[in-house]
Amino acid sequence: MSAVVQSIAVNAAEQELTDGFHLIIDALKLNGLNTIYGVPGIPITDFGRMAQAEGIRVLSFRHEQAAGYAASIAGYLTKKPGVCLTVSAPGFLNGLTALAHATTNCFPMILISGSSEREIVDLQQGDYEEMDQLAIAKPLCKAAFRVLHAQDIGIGLARAIRAALSGRPGGVYLDLPAKLFGQVMDADAGQKSLVKVIDAAPAQIPAPDSIRRALDVLKSAKKPLIILGKGAAYAQADDAIKALVETSGIPFLPMSMAKGLLPDTHPQCAGAARSTVLKDSDVVMLIGARLNWLLSHGKGKAWGDAPKKFIQIDIEPKEMDSNVEIVAPVVGDIGSCVTALLDGMSKTWQKPSADWTGTVSKKRDENVSKMAPKLMNNNSPMDYHGALGVLRTIIAERPDAILVNEGANTLDLARGIVDMYKPRKRIDVGTWGIMGIGMGYCIAAAVETGKPVLAIEGDSAFGFSGMEVETICRYNLPVCIVVFNNDGIYRGTDVNPTGGPDVAPTVFVKGARYDKMMEAFGGVGVNVTSPDELKRAVNAAMDSGKPTLINAVLDPAAGSESGRIGNLNPQSVLKKK
Ligand code: ADP
Ligand code: TPW
Ligand code: MG
Numbered sequence: 001m002s003a004v005v006q007s008i009a010v011n012a013a014e015q016e017l018t019d020g021f022h023l024i025i026d027a028l029k030l031n032g033l034n035t036i037y038g039v040p041g042i043p044i045t046d047f048g049r050m051a052q053a054e055g056i057r058v059l060s061f062r063h064e065q066a067a068g069y070a071a072s073i074a075g076y077l078t079k080k081p082g083v084c085l086t087v088s089a090p091g092f093l094n095g096l097t098a099l100a101h102a103t104t105n106c107f108p109m110i111l112i113s114g115s116s117e118r119e120i121v122d123l124q125q126g127d128y129e130e131m132d133q134l135a136i137a138k139p140l141c142k143a144a145f146r147v148l149h150a151q152d153i154g155i156g157l158a159r160a161i162r163a164a165l166s167g168r169p170g171g172v173y174l175d176l177p178a179k180l181f182g183q184v185m186d187a188d189a190g191q192k193s194l195v196k197v198i199d200a201a202p203a204q205i206p207a208p209d210s211i212r213r214a215l216d217v218l219k220s221a222k223k224p225l226i227i228l229g230k231g232a233a234y235a236q237a238d239d240a241i242k243a244l245v246e247t248s249g250i251p252f253l254p255m256s257m258a259k260g261l262l263p264d265t266h267p268q269c270a271g272a273a274r275s276t277v278l279k280d281s282d283v284v285m286l287i288g289a290r291l292n293w294l295l296s297h298g299k300g301k302a303w304g305d306a307p308k309k310f311i312q313i314d315i316e317p318k319e320m321d322s323n324v325e326i327v328a329p330v331v332g333d334i335g336s337c338v339t340a341l342l343d344g345m346s347k348t349w350q351k352p353s354a355d356w357t358g359t360v361s362k363k364r365d366e367n368v369s370k371m372a373p374k375l376m377n378n379n380s381p382m383d384y385h386g387a388l389g390v391l392r393t394i395i396a397e398r399p400d401a402i403l404v405n406e407g408a409n410t411l412d413l414a415r416g417i418v419d420m421y422k423p424r425k426r427i428d429v430g431t432w433g434i435m436g437i438g439m440g441y442c443i444a445a446a447v448e449t450g451k452p453v454l455a456i457e458g459d460s461a462f463g464f465s466g467m468e469v470e471t472i473c474r475y476n477l478p479v480c481i482v483v484f485n486n487d488g489i490y491r492g493t494d495v496n497p498t499g500g501p502d503v504a505p506t507v508f509v510k511g512a513r514y515d516k517m518m519e520a521f522g523g524v525g526v527n528v529t530s531p532d533e534l535k536r537a538v539n540a541a542m543d544s545g546k547p548t549l550i551n552a553v554l555d556p557a558a559g560s561e562s563g564r565i566g567n568l569n570p571q572s573v574l575k576k577k
Pocket of ligand 3: 458459460484485486487488489490491
């Protein structure tokens with residue numbers, strides 16, 4: 001022990017001192033933030049050790065981006081901010097993508113990063129990992145704070161928690177310069193400086209007028225539709241939402257991560273009649289879903305020619321009229337808004353006509369029957385439908401499992417094919433369609449919920465976070481990863497038209513064995529070439545709970561460019577003659 005530390009230790013015994021390290025840990029614990037996702041290094045290595053010693057679960061990753069994605073989805077799943085801890089400059093930047101992702105997706109998260117010394121950074125004198133992190137984080141998150149004095153740690157964390165959780169949730173940056181950790185202060189004063197945040201996401205009761213207006217519009221509808229988004233899933237108002245949907249009798253369309261809020265097999269679910277309901281509906285009530293690109297901005301071909309009226313329930317007032325006119329904005333938290341709507345529906349509420357609901361269910365049943373035979377094929381090598389048919393049955397048999405999904409074809413087809421039965425069981429690429437969330441999401445889902453996790457991963461998508469299979473093995477998490485290996489991005493069949501030495505930019509090593517990556521760290525690796533083999537391997541993995549990676553060999557020609565969103569690809573007019 002160095003002389004300085006010794007003298008502090010002696011002092012601590014006499015005067016009861018605390019320091020920045022302990023105050024941050026105490027502040028986190030006081031607010032129920034008991035898990036940290038991160039990567040150690042200067043200046044936070046000891047902090048991680050001490051946090052672990054004080055009972056916080058500290059999960060150490062191989063890359064900060066994966067740790068950040070884990071924290072972001074922990075926030076979504078628990079309604080508490082997920083905490084990611086990074087080192088200065090490069091570690092911070094690696095975590096920042098995830099912080100921006102959390103903000104974009106409305107997930108509460110706090111990125112806590114150590115940083116270099118202010119005096120040196122501000123004079124740009126070239127400190128170790130020098131960077132003005134606060135300034136860089138600011139435009140990419142909901143709020144950003146720096147704590148310079150130990151006595152401000154309690155307030156700093158309280159501000160971060162409130163900013164992450166209140167109103168529209170999002171990412172918050174908390175900058176902790178290296179010097180802060182070692183700052184010493186009186187233990188008693190330190191304890192008193194901590195803040196337990198009370199009611200961080202207060203109910204936001206909608207104005208009664210807005211509820212009446214929404215109900216009037218809804219009553220006027222001949223062909224109403226409810227769209228549920230991931231905000232509705234996040235809100236954890238599951239019973240109220242179910243009651244509203246069922247009492248109203250209105251068909252509902254779940255956005256990707258809202259699947260399972262009500263089962264996809266519910267008689268009112270219009271998931272398999274998506275284009276029909278978007279085109280033909282006359283009144284659309286959005287609950288926790290934005291009219292962004294995922295809903296074609298509420299206009300254009302996808303929405304047909306029939307005039308539409310939109311009702312929107314959202315906690316963020318500025319969301320209203322963002323893309324098209326919202327005739328009935330309902331601003332408030334989803335639980336309060338949905339309950340108020342339910343209360344306002346009289347006993348004489350008229351459900352939509354059988355004409356409309358019948359059209360929707362007929363279309364849905366037709367589409368489901370059209371798909372059914374494709375899902376039963378046992379082709380080898382597999383196509384997407386054969387492989388997903390099997391995984392669909394497995395999720396039906398294991399509805400508590402959490403499904404993680406990323407890729408292009410692997411994403412779009414799994415979203416359409418794999419039915420979900422319970423809320424917040426499907427987590428995926430989200431608002432940005434981001435690749436790389438996979439392993440971080442698997443880890444956080446297993447850690448936060450204790451449930452088994454099944455990841456359906458494109459081979460490209462998996463590669464973005466693939467090294468985290470070591471993390472999964474290290475913590476022995478019940479995660480089964482299925483890599484849909486079609487030798488590339490969208491397809492493995494592209495060729496370099498010049499015949500030059502490099503292969504096309506979209507293809508990978510042919511016949512790669514991702515299963516060996518899992519074996520390298522003591523997990524189970526399986527190579528499968530048919531749906532039957534896939535079924536056996538996944539069931540074995542889910543039964544055993546052992547970390548497993550299944551390399552599912554897919555026909556390299558089976559996919560299409562950009563999955564279902566090829567239309568967003570800019571095309572050169574010069575390309576095709
Ligand atoms: P999706 O991608 O599923 O369509 P979005 O992420 O676009 O969903 O939209 C989610 C919306 O939900 C955001 O506009 C956000 O403000 C809103 N939201 C999140 N939590 C709540 C809540 N508790 N109450 C009301 N609205 C919420
Ligand atoms: C952070 C662009 C979208 S989808 C995809 C990429 C690279 C991979 C598709 O191939 P995969 O799936 O996963 O093998 P499949 O079944 O079609 O073969 N970088 C980021 N995000 C995105 N979205 C991209 C690149 C992209
Ligand atoms: Mg692929």
